[in-house]
Amino acid sequence: MAAACANRRAGILGGSALIFVTVGSLFPFDRLTRTMDNWAYLHPNEKVIAQVGGSEYEPKHMEWVSKISPGEFRARVKDASVIVAHAGMGTIITAVENGRPIVLLPRRAALAEHTTDHQLHTANWLKDRPGIFVCRAENDLDSMIAKATTAAASEKWSISNAAPLEMTERIRQFIASAPQRSGWRGFLLRS
Amino acid sequence: MGPEKVMGPEKVRRKILAISSGGGHWVQLCRLRAAFCDCDVVYASVDPIYAEDVPGQRLYIVCNATRRDKFALPVLVAQLFLILLRERPEVVVTTGAAPALIALALAKLVFRSRTIWIDSIANCEHLSTSGALARKFSDAWLTQWPQLARTDGPEYWGAVL
Numbered sequence: 001m002a003a004a005c006a007n008r009r010a011g012i013l014g015g016s017a018l019i020f021v022t023v024g025s026l027f028p029f030d031r032l033t034r035t036m037d038n039w040a041y042l043h044p045n046e047k048v049i050a051q052v053g054g055s056e057y058e059p060k061h062m063e064w065v066s067k068i069s070p071g072e073f074r075a076r077v078k079d080a081s082v083i084v085a086h087a088g089m090g091t092i093i094t095a096v097e098n099g100r101p102i103v104l105l106p107r108r109a110a111l112a113e114h115t116t117d118h119q120l121h122t123a124n125w126l127k128d129r130p131g132i133f134v135c136r137a138e139n140d141l142d143s144m145i146a147k148a149t150t151a152a153a154s155e156k157w158s159i160s161n162a163a164p165l166e167m168t169e170r171i172r173q174f175i176a177s178a179p180q181r182s183g184w185r186g187f188l189l190r191s
Numbered sequence: 192m193g194p195e196k197v198m199g200p201e202k203v204r205r206k207i208l209a210i211s212s213g214g215g216h217w218v219q220l221c222r223l224r225a226a227f228c229d230c231d232v233v234y235a236s237v238d239p240i241y242a243e244d245v246p247g248q249r250l251y252i253v254c255n256a257t258r259r260d261k262f263a264l265p266v267l268v269a270q271l272f273l274i275l276l277r278e279r280p281e282v283v284v285t286t287g288a289a290p291a292l293i294a295l296a297l298a299k300l301v302f303r304s305r306t307i308w309i310d311s312i313a314n315c316e317h318l319s320t321s322g323a324l325a326r327k328f329s330d331a332w333l334t335q336w337p338q339l340a341r342t343d344g345p346e347y348w349g350a351v352l
Contacts, residue, residue: 025214025238069240070217089215089313093222093352121316159352163222167349171226171284171307174331175205178281178305 019145020080021050024088025067028055029113032105035138036084037061039145049076074098082148084141087119087126087134096131099158101148103133105141131157208280208298210235212255212288216311217241219286222351223309226284233278235271237290256290268293275302286351287311292321292328299328307331312350314339 021036023029033055040048040062048062051073058064068076077083077098085091087106095102106123107113127134131151133144162168207230211220217236221244234245237255253270256263271294275283283298284307285291291308298304308329310322315336322345326332332345340347 069243071243089311090218091215093215093218096352116320118313118316118319122313125315161222162225163351164349165225167351168223168226170348171223171331172229174307175207175226175230175282175284175305178205180205181279181281 018046018081019048019084020076020082021048021052021062021084022073022076022091023051023053023055023086024091025053027107027114028053029086029107030055030057031111031113031138032084032086033057033059033064035105035141039141049080051076081152082145084145086113087123089122092122092126092132096129096157096159097161099131101131101133101151101155103135103141103144103148105135105138130155204229204231205281206231206233206278207282207284208233208235208274208278208294208304209284210253210291210294211286212290213237213241215313216286216288216291217244219309219312219351220284221245223284223286230282233274233280235274235294253290253294256293264293268297271297272301275304280304282307285309287319288321292325295325295328299330305330307333309333309351310335310339310345312336312352318345 023032033050033052034057036050037059050059050062050064051068052064052066074094077094077100080100083095083100083102085102085104087104092102104123106119109115109117123134126132133148135141135144207227209220209227209232211217213236233249235251235253237253239252242250251274254263254266256267267290275298279302282305283295285295286309295306295308299306306329308322308325310318310333312335314322318334318339326344333348334340334345335350337347339345
């Protein structure tokens with residue numbers, strides 16, 4: 001059992017994924033993990049790789065890891081044709097930076113999947129953006145993945161990996177205007 | 192240009208601490224790196240794997256105390272205090288969440304740093320709980336949503352996306 005698990009984990013380092021499922025680094029998300037495991041079972045010809053965080057449900061029909069580094073995460077996103085994820089900004093930003101279509105299932109506070117319903121708000125804000133496909137519930141996943149797969153083949157979009165210059169410039173100037181510390185007298189800055 | 196000019200003023204580069212918790216908070220902080228280009232910047236977050244996002248730069252790791260996890264709080268406060276004592280940053284900038292709020296409070300109240308709170312772009316309907324509390328400890332108190340900006344704060348300077 002452990003060996004099979006290790007093989008599956010080893011498998012994630014090679015090959016090219018079609019569907020990359022990710023629930024983020026902070027909380028488990030069994031609803032998404034379980035639904036996508038069933039999806040993988042029903043679609044044996046699709047390759048599915050999942051990063052499941054602390055999810056209690058252990059996938060049986062897709063390759064999975066609990067946690068990966070940011071570099072490996074970016075590599076997984078680049079390799080994938082479609083991302084399926086919670087509505088976390090880190091995942092969404094990485095997907096759009098790399099021009100990959102993303103299917104979102106927002107976490108819900110009522111199901112103890114997050115502390116607040118901000119993922120519903122995020123998903124609602126982004127639902128009309130090109131390349132972003134929002135599920136109202138887990139039973140929308142199949143149709144949204146189909147839409148995203150079609151989009152992946154026909155459309156190209158991506159954004160830069162830095163914030164707009166106007167914003168970074170304003171922060172840079174604010175930092176430059178801060179009083180300087182000098183020696184130990186500057187230990188407690190007077191501002 | 193003579194060597195005396197190269198030496199210039201005693202110190203011009205500001206020391207800054209850029210801190211956030213994990214996931215989207217960290218990704219948003221990384222998108223702001225250009226704003227720190229003329230500073231001595233040290234980073235702090237909750238997982239050592241983030242070091243590969245800031246190659247060649249120092250990254251402190253602090254314990255990931257969420258608002259629901261009260262036991263980790265004293266450890267976190269001690270870690271942050273030691274980082275601030277060692278680095279004495281002139282500016283602390285953060286994209287949230289709870290651990291960064293405590294860093295901001297310590298930096299402002301004890302070390303008198305300039306502080307910048309940038310509420311996560313995920314909070315598009317109202318400010319986060321940490322973000323609302325950050326008001327008292329922020330010199331720049333920012334939302335990434337124009338509709339959440341108010342004349343008495345928070346301010347909108349743009350969004351990382």
